[in-house]
Amino acid sequence: NAAAPPDQLSLIPLTYNAAYSGSSPLGDLVKIDAQTGIISGIGPNPGTYVVSVCITEWRNRKPINEHRKDFILEVQSCDYLDADLPDQIIECKTLAVKFENQSSSSSILRYEWSFGDSLVNKFPQAGTVVHNYPAAGVYTARLTVFGPKGCVGTDSTRVSVFPGFQAGFTTNGTCIQNPYLFRDTTRSVHGTVNAWKWDFGEDSSLSDTSLLKLPSYSYLSAATKLVQLVVSDSRGCRDTVRKNLVVSNTPTVPLPFKDTLICSIDTLPIHITNTGQFQWQPAYNILGATTASPKVFPQKDTWYSVVMDDKGCKGSDSLLVRVLPFVSVDAGKDTVICAGDPLRLNPTSVGLQFQWTSSAGETIAPEKNPVVRPNQAAWYTVIANLGKCQDKDSLWVNTLPYPQAYAGRDTMVCSATRINLEASLRGTRFAWSPTNAMLNANSLRPVVAPSKTTTYVLSVQDSLGCPKTVRDSVTIVVVPPLLVSAGPDSFVVKNQPVQLNASGAETYLWSPAKGLNDPTLPNPIATPDGTQDSIRYRVVGSTGICSASDEMVLYVFQGGATILIPSAFSPNGDGLNDVLRPIALGLSSLDYFRVYNRWGNLVFETKQIGQGWNGWFKGEKQGPGTYVVEAQGIDMEGKRLYTKGTAVLVR
Numbered sequence: 001n002a003a004a005p006p007d008q009l010s011l012i013p014l015t016y017n018a019a020y021s022g023s024s025p026l027g028d029l030v031k032i033d034a035q036t037g038i039i040s041g042i043g044p045n046p047g048t049y050v051v052s053v054c055i056t057e058w059r060n061r062k063p064i065n066e067h068r069k070d071f072i073l074e075v076q077s078c079d080y081l082d083a084d085l086p087d088q089i090i091e092c093k094t095l096a097v098k099f100e101n102q103s104s105s106s107s108i109l110r111y112e113w114s115f116g117d118s119l120v121n122k123f124p125q126a127g128t129v130v131h132n133y134p135a136a137g138v139y140t141a142r143l144t145v146f147g148p149k150g151c152v153g154t155d156s157t158r159v160s161v162f163p164g165f166q167a168g169f170t171t172n173g174t175c176i177q178n179p180y181l182f183r184d185t186t187r188s189v190h191g192t193v194n195a196w197k198w199d200f201g202e203d204s205s206l207s208d209t210s211l212l213k214l215p216s217y218s219y220l221s222a223a224t225k226l227v228q229l230v231v232s233d234s235r236g237c238r239d240t241v242r243k244n245l246v247v248s249n250t251p252t253v254p255l256p257f258k259d260t261l262i263c264s265i266d267t268l269p270i271h272i273t274n275t276g277q278f279q280w281q282p283a284y285n286i287l288g289a290t291t292a293s294p295k296v297f298p299q300k301d302t303w304y305s306v307v308m309d310d311k312g313c314k315g316s317d318s319l320l321v322r323v324l325p326f327v328s329v330d331a332g333k334d335t336v337i338c339a340g341d342p343l344r345l346n347p348t349s350v351g352l353q354f355q356w357t358s359s360a361g362e363t364i365a366p367e368k369n370p371v372v373r374p375n376q377a378a379w380y381t382v383i384a385n386l387g388k389c390q391d392k393d394s395l396w397v398n399t400l401p402y403p404q405a406y407a408g409r410d411t412m413v414c415s416a417t418r419i420n421l422e423a424s425l426r427g428t429r430f431a432w433s434p435t436n437a438m439l440n441a442n443s444l445r446p447v448v449a450p451s452k453t454t455t456y457v458l459s460v461q462d463s464l465g466c467p468k469t470v471r472d473s474v475t476i477v478v479v480p481p482l483l484v485s486a487g488p489d490s491f492v493v494k495n496q497p498v499q500l501n502a503s504g505a506e507t508y509l510w511s512p513a514k515g516l517n518d519p520t521l522p523n524p525i526a527t528p529d530g531t532q533d534s535i536r537y538r539v540v541g542s543t544g545i546c547s548a549s550d551e552m553v554l555y556v557f558q559g560g561a562t563i564l565i566p567s568a569f570s571p572n573g574d575g576l577n578d579v580l581r582p583i584a585l586g587l588s589s590l591d592y593f594r595v596y597n598r599w600g601n602l603v604f605e606t607k608q609i610g611q612g613w614n615g616w617f618k619g620e621k622q623g624p625g626t627y628v629v630e631a632q633g634i635d636m637e638g639k640r641l642y643t644k645g646t647a648v649l650v651r
Contacts, residue, residue, distance in 0.1 A: 025052070029042040030043070032053070044075060047074075048074050049072070049075065050073075051070070053068070053071065081105050082103040083144060083155040085099070085102065085155045085156065086102070088159075090236045091159070091161050091162075092164070092165035095135070095161060096130055096132050100128045101145065108145045111144075111146075112145075112146070113131070113143055115139060115141045116159065136190050140157070142156040143155055162191060163190075166186065170183045171227070174251035174252075174315070175222075175313035175315070176222050176249055178312065179216040179217060180245070182229075183214055196229065197210075198215055198217075198227070200217045200225065201227050222247050224244050227244075227245050229242075251313045253316065253317040255319050259319065261322045261352065264325050265387070266388050267287075267297040268296050269295050270319070278308055281306075282302070285297050285302070298321055302321050303319070324350065327390065328349060328384075329348070330348040331347050331382050332395050335395070339400060339401050341373065343372050343374065351384030353384070356381065359378045360374065377396070380397055402468055403462040405458050405459070405471060406472055408422045410475045410476075411475075411477070412477040413450075415478055415479060416451075416481070418448070419448060421446050423444040427460040431459050432456055437449050451478065453476065458472050482541060482542075482547065482548035483504045484548040485504050490553075490555070492554055492555070492557065494557070494558055495529060496585075496636060499523055499524075500537065502522045502539045502550070504541055506543045507541070507542045508521065508542075510538070511538050511540075526554060532556060536554075537551065538551045561585055561587060562643070563582050563587065563633060564643075565583070567646070568648040569615070580629070581611060581612025582643075584609050584633055587609065589607075590609045590632075593607075593612070593629070595627050595629050595647075596629075629644070629647050
């Protein structure tokens, strides 16, 4: 303030917007702890804020010093960044635990997981991961999420991993007159089962529950009940198991069968698993007629009935025992198959047990309809049993060999090459596929000329009894054509070395070899002696089994080193005289090559031998006309050469 004395400081008051003040520079939702200096709360609207924090030093309850620090805070507008995990995860089935960030924030750019068993177990891009822990135990897992401009969120959870907890129960009961007994069969590998909650599924009652381990319950009505057990252990594992229980007015008699067949000389045991009192009828040809496991030996077809009494619950049922005086078996008709093919044997018999043998020693499953794979002709014999009654029969299985096909060996050829396929077979008919680009397709040595890599399939059939088609294939790999280049034509002064440059292959051979330091190099040095005005060099390049060639002309200048500039060029894209470039004969380096238009503007310049002007300047085609050119370079002896002239651009 100019009006203030020079030894005083006059401060201009600062005007705050509404909701902000000197004591609340971030709004009334942000506070500072006067004792710790921690600033916390909900940030204000997006923008840049200046906060000045004043710290007072006290001694003997008197302020002795004051320090101020200014902070510049930038509040950004963004989706709320958060890592949100449940307070606890308990996994009691396996060692694999699924983790999921429960936050719906869309501004998360990267996730970093740490599962408490390894510092390197992280998944940068996954909000949901499954981690396999090495062993049972309690771990602390942590999730850190990263958002734009350095925003970070984190959360952790306690993970209890105790696999091997399996809930289960069994029931024992017969009918509605007696209580049903329930037995918990829950298995806990790492803890002790210590809590049970039963729901016996009686919809008409509110007292059909129990907290006992081994409860019993008397049902009020006969129906199918849904019984539920919720069980937990000392490790915090908890599971629910549900089963349907059929509650009957009368007990079900669990007969082992309803209809069976025996031989007249056999005795048949019958076994019922339930307990109680039993009475079987008829009472003849039976042993143990008042037990759960009688033995019967009827001489004709007989119905046996039983009454079961389990503590007042009575039920009944019956079964039929059919009796045969003997058993017979027909192994089936003799047959012919292809060697090694599967064949299902299908005998005709009422026998209950079957035993097969093969004259070829093949192992066969002891069942009525086994599958065999004969590789040679053989007798297959079956013994059928019905108790002690037995019969035997055989069938002959003849085998015929499969046709054989050999399409030949895979081969690599050069492009545009013909080759004979070399096939062989055992059969009576064959066919090739595909047949395009194939001569003599009805031969085992057809001629093919594929334009690309092709697989030819030979299909062979036989008329000797095995009606199967056998196939084999041969692949002809076609090497793409080589694009060998000998390089552009060049000019040289006699007795002056020049380097040739070939490309497009792996090995090279130049001819004629006269004047070359090594004709097998891709870039040999040529030194013409001047006896010829030009030398046409031909290079043959090879890669693997394929080769190609190209030529270039080396023009020999009989005079000394010089710079020649063409008098015209036509940059029309036809590949002929499209570029205006100097011909540097005997030069070791080029100082410059420059092109000027009619107004004296420089439109092109280079110092690289071999480069030139394509008729463009500043992205535009230049019009036809005469252009001034000049070039300067240094020859092999260190002398500086200069030339100047004109060139006509023709369009």
